[in-house]
Amino acid sequence: MDNFTPAPQYVRELHRIISRLLYLILFLVLVIIAMPLLFLYGDRLSKWMTTAPQQLPQTPMSIRTGSSQNEPANSGSLFWSPPETSTIVDADLLKKVEYGKKLIQHTSVYLGPKGSVAQISNGMNCQNCHLDAGTRVFGNNYGSVASTYPKFRARSGSTEDIYKRVNDCFERSLNGKALDTQSAEMQAIRSYIEFIGSNVPKGTKAEGSGLKDLAFLDRAADPALGKKVYDQKCVSCHQPNGAGTLLADGNEYVYPPLWGPASYNDAAGLFRLSNFARYVKYNMPLGATYENPQLTDEEAWDVAAYINSQKRPHKKTPLDWPDISKKPVDHPFGPYKDSFSEVQHKFGPFKPIQEFYKK
Numbered sequence: 001m002d003n004f005t006p007a008p009q010y011v012r013e014l015h016r017i018i019s020r021l022l023y024l025i026l027f028l029v030l031v032i033i034a035m036p037l038l039f040l041y042g043d044r045l046s047k048w049m050t051t052a053p054q055q056l057p058q059t060p061m062s063i064r065t066g067s068s069q070n071e072p073a074n075s076g077s078l079f080w081s082p083p084e085t086s087t088i089v090d091a092d093l094l095k096k097v098e099y100g101k102k103l104i105q106h107t108s109v110y111l112g113p114k115g116s117v118a119q120i121s122n123g124m125n126c127q128n129c130h131l132d133a134g135t136r137v138f139g140n141n142y143g144s145v146a147s148t149y150p151k152f153r154a155r156s157g158s159t160e161d162i163y164k165r166v167n168d169c170f171e172r173s174l175n176g177k178a179l180d181t182q183s184a185e186m187q188a189i190r191s192y193i194e195f196i197g198s199n200v201p202k203g204t205k206a207e208g209s210g211l212k213d214l215a216f217l218d219r220a221a222d223p224a225l226g227k228k229v230y231d232q233k234c235v236s237c238h239q240p241n242g243a244g245t246l247l248a249d250g251n252e253y254v255y256p257p258l259w260g261p262a263s264y265n266d267a268a269g270l271f272r273l274s275n276f277a278r279y280v281k282y283n284m285p286l287g288a289t290y291e292n293p294q295l296t297d298e299e300a301w302d303v304a305a306y307i308n309s310q311k312r313p314h315k316k317t318p319l320d321w322p323d324i325s326k327k328p329v330d331h332p333f334g335p336y337k338d339s340f341s342e343v344q345h346k347f348g349p350f351k352p353i354q355e356f357y358k359k
């Protein structure tokens, strides 16, 4: 008989509390799911919301901006971004572009010391220096490669095509060997780089491509000050010995090396202080962007001086800069057309050298 008496007051109260708790938990779960999504896509979302009205999807930039040969591509408010792969109709091309992207992102898995295709490089990925598979604004991206190569480069004193430029990074930045031009891997990398740059008119440079300029200091960059920056802002990921950290399978880096036997060699682009400083100023510590840099100019130059004073592989390049008067001011190896020392060419101050060549 007791079964038919209505539940006592405290039981109903308990029910109410439990159901509220359940709603609260449900709400919290939704928030927890939404947070990482926002974190991952928030950037795109806000970009989309601010630029969507002007943006005509899939219209080549030449049409969008009507840019002439000398104007930077995509002039106006927008920085370059690559076209979507969903615009590729040719199935073969799509396959190549997708493989090319994987090779940029996970170079070591295919071509590193334990690479599945060949063992020709040091374990770094192209993406370690060409962020977001070579598409991030001022993250050393490939936006202007398809539109400006083949081009004359003073380093080799010759006209270089994309193959040669890619192999330069294999031999220097990845301290490895060149890929055969006709290999599936080189063809895929070329297809990828050409595809992502296909919305930039030939002969023009995409806005936001490559690295962002950084002013020279009035003094020489200082490795001792740079060590302090390193110990505060870099060491947690890149490690006290600069060797970075490998993934558990040992096939790729979580945090790539900055010096030592597995790092880029002394003929690489990053060994020049200006390239290094421009890269880290707008991209490091991880999370920094051109809009939200986290190093002062001094810190960027000094940490560049510290890291590029550490031991790293040496590459003989007797044929580089056949015209020595074309050496960049921060090329640290003589002979020079000027009388500044190798030390000044390495650490600066660079303004006096720049002045010398302006005359």
Ligand code: HEC
Pocket: 104, 107, 124, 125, 126, 127, 128, 129, 130, 140, 141, 142, 144, 145, 165, 166, 169, 170, 173, 174, 189, 210, 264, 268, 269, 270, 275
């Ligand atoms: C250690 C850093 C680093 C790694 C790793 C690296 N690169 Fe580079 N790469 C650079 C730097 C720095 C430059 C610009 C150098 C300069 O302007 O002197 C560059 C330039 C380039 C360019 C020419 C860009 C332009 O706009 O002219 C291409 C193409 C390129 N790299 C491809 C690759 C490929 C492909 C890989 C992987 C096989 C790779 N890089 C790995 C640092 C790196």
Ligand code: HEC
Pocket: 125, 127, 128, 129, 131, 132, 229, 230, 233, 234, 235, 236, 237, 238, 254, 255, 256, 257, 258, 264, 270, 279, 280, 284, 285, 286, 295, 303
């Ligand atoms: C939170 C971790 C983290 C911190 C802190 C950090 N980095 Fe990095 N760094 C990375 C990662 C991860 C990459 C590779 C990015 C990728 O592959 O997308 C990288 C790449 C680099 C590269 C190019 C690749 C190479 O190994 O040569 C340089 C140079 C670099 N960092 C310098 C610095 C400097 C200098 C600082 C301190 C001012 C710093 N980083 C702080 C995580 C970090």
